Amino acid sequence: GExxxxxxSTLSVQEGDSAVIKCTYSDSASNYFPWYKQELGKRPQLxxxxxxxxxEKKDQRIAVTLNKTAKHFSLHITETQPExxxxxxxxxxxxxxxxxxxxxxxxxxxP
Amino acid sequence: EAGVAxxxxxxxxxxRQSVAFWCNPISGHATLYWYQQILGQGPKLLxxxxxxxxxxxxxxxKDRFSAERLKGVDSTLKIQPAKLExxxxxxxxxxxxxxxxxxFFGPGxxxxxx
Numbered sequence: 001g002e003x004x005x006x007x008x009s010t011l012s013v014q015e016g017d018s019a020v021i022k023c024t025y026s027d028s029a030s031n032y033f034p035w036y037k038q039e040l041g042k043r044p045q046l047x048x049x050x051x052x053x054x055x056e057k058k059d060q061r062i063a064v065t066l067n068k069t070a071k072h073f074s075l076h077i078t079e080t081q082p083e084x085x086x087x088x089x090x091x092x093x094x095x096x097x098x099x100x101x102x103x104x105x106x107x108x109x110x111p
Numbered sequence: 112e113a114g115v116a117x118x119x120x121x122x123x124x125x126x127r128q129s130v131a132f133w134c135n136p137i138s139g140h141a142t143l144y145w146y147q148q149i150l151g152q153g154p155k156l157l158x159x160x161x162x163x164x165x166x167x168x169x170x171x172x173k174d175r176f177s178a179e180r181l182k183g184v185d186s187t188l189k190i191q192p193a194k195l196e197x198x199x200x201x202x203x204x205x206x207x208x209x210x211x212x213x214x215f216f217g218p219g220x221x222x223x224x225x
Binding site: 001006031032034042043044045046049051089091093094096097098099100101102103104 | 142144151152153154155156159161166167169202206208211212213214215216217218219
């Protein structure tokens, strides 16, 4: 089955700096890669996603890049704000819309 | 559009007791997922339904966990008997069809087994 690895497990940045979280996957059949933000005690919320026919997608301060050859994808957050502090999960999905999640990155944005 | 509903939100039981969770997906969503999220970890898929059929239950501990979605709409997840290591948040999610499509999560049920 699919295996998704996520790094780093924790990330601390100064407000205004950029944050990058990286994930790798193993199954070349995976074709949908969402990123979720989960605040303490709350449900995961989709923040951005990318499909395998696209290399990059941007939504305001958030961007995701995908390298299908290397089987890795990354989340980029620019101009970080304290409200960006949360746990971020990557996931990969393919056949039958089954989702495999990374282990999470705890982002701390220091004011 | 109403979101994914789950109940109860919190449950505390003693080990060896049984517990059941309920999920009502977004109307029209054919695919329903149950995940277990242990503190500090990512969600782990327990079972996935497509309408009322099981797509994947390979990570469901079938000696103690069971799930059903009899009419292809709402679903229940049961644990009997519960163990200490079952303490986790149980998340239900749904998506429109087999996709790839965005999945929407419910608020989760936090289970504590004492």
